[in-house]
Amino acid sequence: MRKLPTHSTFSHPSHHADDATMASLHLADVTMFWAAESGGVKRYLRAKHDFLRSTHWRHTLVVPGTADDATNEIAVVPGVPLPLSHGYRIPLRSGPAEQALCALSPDLIEAGDPYRLSWAALRGGARLQVPVVAFYHSDLPAFFRRLGGPPAELAAAAYARKLYPHFDTVFVPSRYIAEKVADLGVQRIELQPLGVDTRLFHPARRSLRWREQLGLPRDARVLLYVGRYAPEKNLRVLCDAVDKLDDGSVLVTIGSGPTPPHGKHVRALPYEGDAQHLAAAMASADVFVHAGDQETFGLVALEAMASGVPVVTCSAGGLGELVNEHVGYAVPHCRADDFADGLHALRQRDPVALAHAARRHAMQYDWRVVLPQLLRRYLTLLGRQASARPETFPPAHERSRAARGR
Template sequence: MKILDSTLFYTQSSGGVRTYIDAKRQALLRRGDMSHKVVLPGAGVRFDRDFVQLPAMPLPLAPGYRFPLRLGLWANVMAGLQPDLIEAGDPYTPAWAAQRAARMLDVPAVGFYHSDLLSLIHHRVGAFLDAGTRGYIRRLYRGFDLVLSPSQLMARRLAECGVEDVQVQPLGVDLEAFHPQRAKPDARRRLGIEDDRPLLVFAGRGTQEKNIPVLLEAMRALPDYHLLLIGTGLQPDAPDNVSVIHEFCPAPEVAGWMAAADALVHAGDQETFGLVALEAMACGLPVVCADAGALPEVVPARCGRHAPANDGGGFAEAIRDLFEHDDPAALGRAARAHVESRHSWDTVVDSLLGHYRRVLGVYDQPVLARTHESHP
């Protein structure tokens, strides 16, 4: 099977979509009877083995990202690569080009709704565009032969826009890269904290929807705890019990810090999946997350705590409850077991190939449950 992925969410600093594509690629190529190519934005045309860069303009407000304008060029190049199936990982020009190329070849086009376009425009532009955004999403995703979403939340968002029959396909985590044994042995010394002080961690871009101020408010109420923020940018209002690594860190570095911590905290209330929570759970950490977005789907109650959204005091109470009335290490072991059983990339890609084969008309492989359910 020859699979082609296309998305503008593939840059050095991009998050879950690039992780998904890279992990999927590795799992596909291990099978031996698969080929995989990626079409992504660049400064010009460049063919680098299985990666094809096509011209796209830089986005001033999103450093590192580029937006394609030449739909025809993108469609023609995709069609020229002769895939058996094309998957689009964003709701922009590459998605329309993927549909056009698929029609040229008479092959299936798959749309993976990684990004919640409706919420993004609603929060950053205004509610007056909601009706138009729903219409755009409906028109685009009804043009795909198969629509995937990473969570039930995103499937419901699409249903609100009039896109039915969405298949929920949870994402995975690299269980070797993110492992309890990856812990940095000198983490607390480097942070200047005592060995017995609870160490919390969060990793991710410091964008508005991550709600970093909620975590800072919680830390002001938890003077005996320490929080490490990784890759979130400068936090001038951070209290003394917060450390910040304000730069992009490769996965091994993030895994080392995570595995050395006692719990992950995540106040984001707009996550479409929440891959960083899976990574922390794979490192053997319990997770305290906002009871909003897709995070409650990813983090079962037995693996941490769900805290009130946008409530620093509520987050502090949830963190304190976890450490004072439970066993964080035991919860972390349960979290690791959970991701081992459900979220290895090989398991996820087996399920994904089941979806692909069904849309291709081959019915010899099952897929994961249609809905992604958290388990109490």
């Protein structure tokens, strides 16, 4: 394999055209994180796809799947089912995705996972001479630490150091992840938060019927969790916390995965694929809870806030950046006692004021605010003038130098 460029030299004709040729701009997103029960990455891609329909951009997804999954806007490449992943497929070769990208001939490519498809994106971009960006949706070393301990974490970090410097830009959703990516030696990092559909997730969707269908008492305090049933989500902490409260609170969880929660005050529901039903569940809860301490952003917490629901989360990771004292609590330690204390304290506060504050906070992250920022970053990469300068994150050696100078 020939050496991939760390800085691309762009010569595609449309990159230097004036605004009259904007209709020719074509973005290709490539990722394996696309399945029937996908989470935040799929919501981001769908929101971006819907937004781009109202712009001069054309958008195509390149994802692993079967021939039945292909549409005019989805190019499918071969992939084998990934065990215990609830629908994800993983390509065994990068060649088909590279060929698909070259056939599409996009103006810009974005890679949404760190595996074979990222290398396909880089090779395709090098052949087409177009910019290639990555979105760092998951903390790769931390993920492999959970699977195989410190040796696996070191191997994943070494792999990430080889992969990510090749991209023209690496987008990160939080400063928590920006620090981690900078420590991998990546220098071209831009802080790009995710967003929320504040028209879909709205307090007006609150429904007594949703509670009645679950057989919950009218006066029950509903604590809601939405997400993967996986060890890193620390669901046992939430189950223990609601047991400690023993005040009529019920923990309702919506998701899928290998470790569904159990407990006398727990109602575990399956994955909800209908966006309207999920939005009704969000708005019908009294508190949203999440005990994950390694979240890269915290999209579901943002959806809860848009629904006018206060949140109690860990202060660690991306969630610690999203949640403040106006919208709930970010507890200092991911322990049942801390969550029980936070939930008890929240009960003493004005629920109407909390709901309004949560909604106001989420409005700052509306997709209609966030996605235009992302498009300006794309235009900058394409050599066009953007109306706002992207916020960048300095590499590790510059941060160290600044710290010494304080």
